[in-house]
Amino acid sequence: MPFSFEDYVLDQERRELTLRGQVVAVGPQVFDLLLLFVNNPDRVVSKDELLKTVWGDRIVSESTITSHINAVRKAIGDTGEEQRLVRTVARKGYRFVGRINGDSTGQARQPENDEYPTAAPKPPPSPALVLPEKPSITVLPFQNLSGDPEQEYFADGVVEDIIAALSRLRWLFVIARNSSFTYKGQTVDAQGVGQALGVRYVLEGSVRKSGNKLRITGQLIDATSGTHLWAERFEGLLDDIFELQDQITESVVGAIAPQLERAEIERAKRKPTESLDAYDYYLRAMAKLHSGGREAIEQALPMFYQAIELDGEFASAYGMAAWCHFWRKLNGWMGDRPAEIAEGIRLARLAVALGRDDAVALTRGGHALAHLAGEVDGGIALLDRARLLNPNLAPAWFLGGILRALRGETDAAIEHLNHAVRLSPLDPEMFRMQVGMALAHFFAGHFDAAAAWADKALGNLPSLLVAAALVAASHALGGRMDKANLAMQRLLALDPSLRLCALKDWLPIQRPEDFARFVEGLRLAGLPE
Template identity: 75%
Template structure:
């Protein structure tokens, strides 16, 4: 079923909004908001209903709803003062008032086969990913058949390592872990997954762990046709876990491209550690990181330290521990600031020393060193090496984007954030990309976009201190004192001790003009010296 109004057409199945023959770029939540309003155009839709339908009942700010309504209006050529299509009903909600025709027939592809033009990184991230220029695959969460819910982290860790192994195949485009895991626990048709993530191949399977034995099954499916291309079962002891994962990756690659050189597969193999106990603690710590909350970071850090204790050469564990200290720093959670920074630098340098060919270690350590030492060029170089080692590692792209934004390179930063979003379009950690987009737009002097992206990030993770600061400064510099004051209240609630004098030590902003502009915006918003 499709909806047509004026020259626009809304296709729920393809998740496309088109104007004539052109695709209109909108974000996922903006698309869902428009679809819900059109689907319920016979009545007024309350804000509470929108929160449930679009944000899954999650609490978001009033300004977030307003910004998304404005984005809907902009996408369909409406204006807030005219309200020809989307009307605001005071104290009640919103209603779509345009004339809508419904069509059930399938739509022919747009144009004459010419490739769709990619959206600029400064616009909304696409809701339907562009097809990559190489074979694309997503690895879904494997079922935990161990009979013990506590083993869920182990099954997830197996999948993460299979993703990592596939990601090192340079001609293969691999969707990042967080977007694949958006489908966890959901019964979704593989064709729908293929459309939503823009992939041709889907790998799914199960893990059964019993004592020292483990069994992994996998099946590779062509998402376009639903055809099973390959299926196999792998059994062994826990001591063989990395070999089993390599065999799965090798079999998948062989099924996709039999002509692949054997040497490329061999280069993709790497054991992160010889200690299975260290690996277990590392997986537990990594599982904690994704929510980004203070409690999660405080729980993850000792797990990474335990992994390091069990294997003093575990480079990725050092990198992840260093990055935990970064996240504590930027959110104002450090207890002993000088000591924590010294420890973060120590961990990051060890990660680099031990992990010169470890993309995860180089990514996390490079970002940490950029933050803690101010050596942005050095941090960027480490992350760029990580991208060469693993071009499908989404964190390398968005953390590299952050350092470029801090270094005064907003255009390059925006490209990095857009690429990270393409690698992981359904990432529950999208707040990191959104925060980076805000920072890059701020450095570029686009305060309206900076405020809008900061609102999105804060809506997904309210504890983001940098998002509150960027909102306050951007609104103030854009001449919106009321919004700036509200953002400053949020900033004070998150960190009552924040002052202008702390900015230089808080964020590694390289260019004096960028730092001065940030300080001016916060000063206008009401932050004390």
């Protein structure tokens, strides 16, 4: 008997899959996989069962299984990202979650040509939407509290821009504008909206006009619990309404993206380790990476590798793993330096190849390539592309600023770093922005400012080797030798093996005059040859 789901019919006897009467070409093993799934709806089918049923217990690689699962999804209009019909259950197997139409056995019967029902059957009730594996959000239409109908268009434009900007975040599932705007003019409950749209987070807000001023309020809610995660108010003048709209969009997205990531990290921490999937490993690793310490990086790197093992195309995880290797190199923590540099370059190249449209992968992978492979120009180009893909991604701005400082473009570097701080003023990686400012000011010859910024970075991360070096070199070139000598003691305590002769391989400083200034400052401060 045939199985029917959505607009598809799977005929076991004819070994045929059709979509609205048109045959869909599938290979024999892909057909057998799909048949196994629809015969076992809403039950997890293990990989062992797949191997026994489809491959007769023959030994096949993980990539073979994955490619056949992808072929099943492609045949039925599904994707690994959407998982509308075939859901991956991490380290367990796969589950068919589509509705099988038909009798109690789950098998469908198609009417014969002479059968004509006298009335259309009532459609089955809509199944409850399952939350996507990645974080999910809807942005509701903002309420117009100004009493001015003209502001209705402005409010709608702000929401549409926010939806478009959030949609650039590849790690985030965003409900489309048309679905969000069905709630326009309604008094809604965030938890009810979350259930109806199948999302974890709801962003709502309001617009109020007072004279020539416009006030926007926004709040982010965890729809599964009703908890308020974030609220903020934005004000501006109506002199240039389009510029104001852009500013508000940038401010809202720049504020809530880190909040969403932190909320997801905390949620992942509460999950038992045996139920983790690739994204949960990624989130837990990110929490470690943000702290920047040696032990934290040593814990983060295996988690990124576990995320990659579970999802071989997880571009951001490749980029973050590469970035961990760069961070180990920068701070003198590598054991087998040539091997780790080579591995970091391998991961970074995979990140940018797999993540051509993934701003996070391009940002971390491109920055790692600049430091590990010396490809500063190429790294800047990758980070520029990341900023085009997601103009609100703070790391793309501050890591791009650091690379520009290393290339000698100090004014542009400072501009990029300041913009990153504006986007994410409470960023857990603030010490990276501070050391970037120290580099830019040092190469610009502003030694007092360089020392001050480097001290701030050390205050947030005392083990940051490059910040300690900049403090020593800046004080020495500024004629403050007592402070320079104390800073050098701290630097050598962090890395006793650091020498002037090794500086060329430490930082990819592009201009000879900048490198000479750095070497001279550290020589004056007392770094051995």
